[in-house]
Amino acid sequence: MEGGSAASTPAALPYYVAFSQLLGLTLVAMTGAWLGLYRGGIAWESDLQFNAHPLCMVIGLVFLQGDALLVYRVFRNEAKRTTKVLHGLLHVFALVIALVGLVAVFDYHRKKGYADLYSLHSWCGILVFGLYFVQWLVGFSFFLFPGAPFSLRSRYRPQHIFFGATIFLLSVGTALLGLKEALLFNLGDKYSAFEPEGVLANVLGLLLACFGGAVLYILTRADWKRPSQAEEQALSMDFKTLTEGDSPGSQ
Amino acid sequence: MEGGSAASTPAALPYYVAFSQLLGLTLVAMTGAWLGLYRGGIAWESDLQFNAHPLCMVIGLVFLQGDALLVYRVFRNEAKRTTKVLHGLLHVFALVIALVGLVAVFDYHRKKGYADLYSLHSWCGILVFGLYFVQWLVGFSFFLFPGAPFSLRSRYRPQHIFFGATIFLLSVGTALLGLKEALLFNLGDKYSAFEPEGVLANVLGLLLACFGGAVLYILTRADWKRPSQAEEQALSMDFKTLTEGDSPGSQ
Numbered sequence: 302m303e304g305g306s307a308a309s310t311p312a313a314l315p316y317y318v319a320f321s322q323l324l325g326l327t328l329v330a331m332t333g334a335w336l337g338l339y340r341g342g343i344a345w346e347s348d349l350q351f352n353a354h355p356l357c358m359v360i361g362l363v364f365l366q367g368d369a370l371l372v373y374r375v376f377r378n379e380a381k382r383t384t385k386v387l388h389g390l391l392h393v394f395a396l397v398i399a400l401v402g403l404v405a406v407f408d409y410h411r412k413k414g415y416a417d418l419y420s421l422h423s424w425c426g427i428l429v430f431g432l433y434f435v436q437w438l439v440g441f442s443f444f445l446f447p448g449a450p451f452s453l454r455s456r457y458r459p460q461h462i463f464f465g466a467t468i469f470l471l472s473v474g475t476a477l478l479g480l481k482e483a484l485l486f487n488l489g490d491k492y493s494a495f496e497p498e499g500v501l502a503n504v505l506g507l508l509l510a511c512f513g514g515a516v517l518y519i520l521t522r523a524d525w526k527r528p529s530q531a532e533e534q535a536l537s538m539d540f541k542t543l544t545e546g547d548s549p550g551s552q
Numbered sequence: 553m554e555g556g557s558a559a560s561t562p563a564a565l566p567y568y569v570a571f572s573q574l575l576g577l578t579l580v581a582m583t584g585a586w587l588g589l590y591r592g593g594i595a596w597e598s599d600l601q602f603n604a605h606p607l608c609m610v611i612g613l614v615f616l617q618g619d620a621l622l623v624y625r626v627f628r629n630e631a632k633r634t635t636k637v638l639h640g641l642l643h644v645f646a647l648v649i650a651l652v653g654l655v656a657v658f659d660y661h662r663k664k665g666y667a668d669l670y671s672l673h674s675w676c677g678i679l680v681f682g683l684y685f686v687q688w689l690v691g692f693s694f695f696l697f698p699g700a701p702f703s704l705r706s707r708y709r710p711q712h713i714f715f716g717a718t719i720f721l722l723s724v725g726t727a728l729l730g731l732k733e734a735l736l737f738n739l740g741d742k743y744s745a746f747e748p749e750g751v752l753a754n755v756l757g758l759l760l761a762c763f764g765g766a767v768l769y770i771l772t773r774a775d776w777k778r779p780s781q782a783e784e785q786a787l788s789m790d791f792k793t794l795t796e797g798d799s800p801g802s803q
Contacts, residue, residue: 416744421732421757428758463772467765474725474761478732481672485736493667506672507679510725514718521714521772 310377314525318375321515325364328508332359335505339498340487351409355479357402362429362472363509365395367516370469373527374519381530389445392437399430422478429471436464466520473513480506561628565776569626572766576615579759583610586756590749591738602660606730608653613680613723614760616646618767621720624778625770632781640696643688650681673729680722687715717771724764731757 336343336352343352369391376384403426410417418427443449443457484492484502492499519525587594587603594603620642627635654677661668669678694700694708735743735753743750770776 416746419744419746419750421728421735421754424754424758425728425761459774463769467768470721471761471765474728477672477676477725477729481729481732482736484672485733493670495667495670499670503672503675507675510676510722514722517718518714523710 311525314374314519317515317519318371321367321371321512321519324508324512324515325367328505328512329356329360329364331501331505331508332356335498335501339501345405348409348413350405350412353405354402354409355476355483357398357405358426358472358476358479359509361395361398361402362433363476363512365391365398366433366469366472367512369395370465370516370520374525377527384527385444389437389441392433392440396433396437399433403430420478420482422475422482425471425475425478429468429475432464432468432471436461436468440465466517469516470513473509476509477506480509562776565625565770568766568770569622572618572622572763572770575759575763575766576618579756579763580607580611580615582752582756582759583607586749586752590752596656599660601656601663604656605653605660606727606734608649608656609677609723609727609730610760612646612649612653613684614727614763616642616649617684617720617723618763620646621716621767621771625776628778635778636695640688640692643684643691647684647688650684654681671729671733673726673733676722676726676729680719680726683715683719683722687712687719691716717768720767721764724760727760728757731760 332355336356340352341349343349343356345353369388372384372388372391376387407417409415418424439457440461443454443461480502484499488496488499583606587607591603592600594600594607596604620639623635623639623642627638658668660666669675690708691712694705694712731753735750739747739750
């Protein structure tokens with residue numbers, strides 16, 4: 302169980318990561334298939350603008366956000382700085398795609414004269430987007446922008462990890478709520494007659510939950526955590542030792 | 553950060569636990585208030601039988617299940633066996649209450665002639681209930697029923713913890729889906745007019761998510777984990793040392 306300090310990759314990790322990617326890609330493809338087969342496809346300048354919303358959110362706030370969390374497990378032996386930049390960049394892509402998804406739905410509502418932000422899905426969605434943006438800003442200024450003291454970094458790190466995982470899970474939950482809303486709006490009574498669209502969307506919902514579970518599993522397995530490297534130990538990890546006057550790297 | 557080995561209770565833990573309980577109790581009270589004020593209350597032998605479903609699920613699969621997970625953080629200095637029995641018992645109560653909730657909805661559907669198990673909420677619900685029951689059975693036979701070898705226990709333990717937390721989060725997600733379903737069925741177009749019931753139920757949904765987040769935070773904080781006690785170390789924890797021929801308790 303305590304194999305975390307070895308530099309090599311744990312034997313089972315690549316299979317779990319591959320499985321999570323298979324789930325994630327199936328999820329994106331199935332969202333596209335649902336919108337294409339049953340919702341008329343996607344186009345910005347028409348009633349189909351709404352359909353950009355679920356696709357952008359599944360790609361950005363579910364698939365890319367999930368993959369950004371896995372970066373530290375997958376690139377275990379790269380330099381920490383490279384991995385950090387990749388982690389930050391994936392989150393930027395996710396944020397931008399989610400912003401497009403957000404614009405799509407507000408623009409569609411405006412054109413149609415629909416009310417905004419009345420549903421539980423929309424409340425959760427705005428909360429998730431706001432938290433995700435704040436988390437990115439704080440994460441950037443603590444970990445990527447130079448100058449944050451080691452003490453602050455090491456105190457904030459567990460909070461960053463917890464809130465990162467929580468925002469991801471809340472994103473998955475919000476996507477489930479949105480899917481449910483779309484089904485009930487579009488299918489109505491036909492939903493209870495096991496219409497193919499309803500069954501497909503239910504499977505999509507289970508896939509969403511499974512992708513969330515797979516990412517969480519890889520993220521939380523203690524023996525799969527990224528081993529801290531010699532450079533990091535010397536540079537930033539041994540804050541306590543530094544302040545107590547010992548030489549860095551000893552322990 | 554490494555204060556987990558001390559026998560005393562971390563200073564902030566009681567406040568976080570108290571906050572989670574305040575959230576949980578408000579959640580149960582608000583579910584009752586929603587059903588009482590807007591859904592006509594609860595009665596088994598009438599159309600109000602359905603209303604037993606959300607109340608039982610919020611009490612059993614959200615509040616009690618969440619509290620069962622916190623038992624090891626709250627009762628840090630009790631004997632491990634006592635804490636285990638309490639953990640198992642709370643899960644039994646949760647399972648029985650959830651079973652009543654399940655019977656309520658199936659019975660109501662049967663009387664009304666409604667279709668069963670067509671929605672994403674129902675698929676997730678059956679999955680959660682099945683997983684929860686299996687998790688309880690496996691947990692009981694590994695940890696409470698005497699005779700499971702130490703090696704199996706220590707190998708299964710991290711899986712039990714991961715699946716426990718995941719099933720709890722899936723329960724919260726399923727409750728959110730059910731709440732959303734009830735709102736769209738009952739309010740229809742009035743939902744977008746910011747009807748008081750809709751706003752109350754949205755707040756209830758946010759409370760559900762917050763309770764899930766609070767339990768997850770207390771559960772995952774590394775320095776709040778239950779310290780292993782001398783008795784346990786001697787009895788079961790040092791499996792590796794035992795098999796390697798050293799005396800138990802050494803490390």
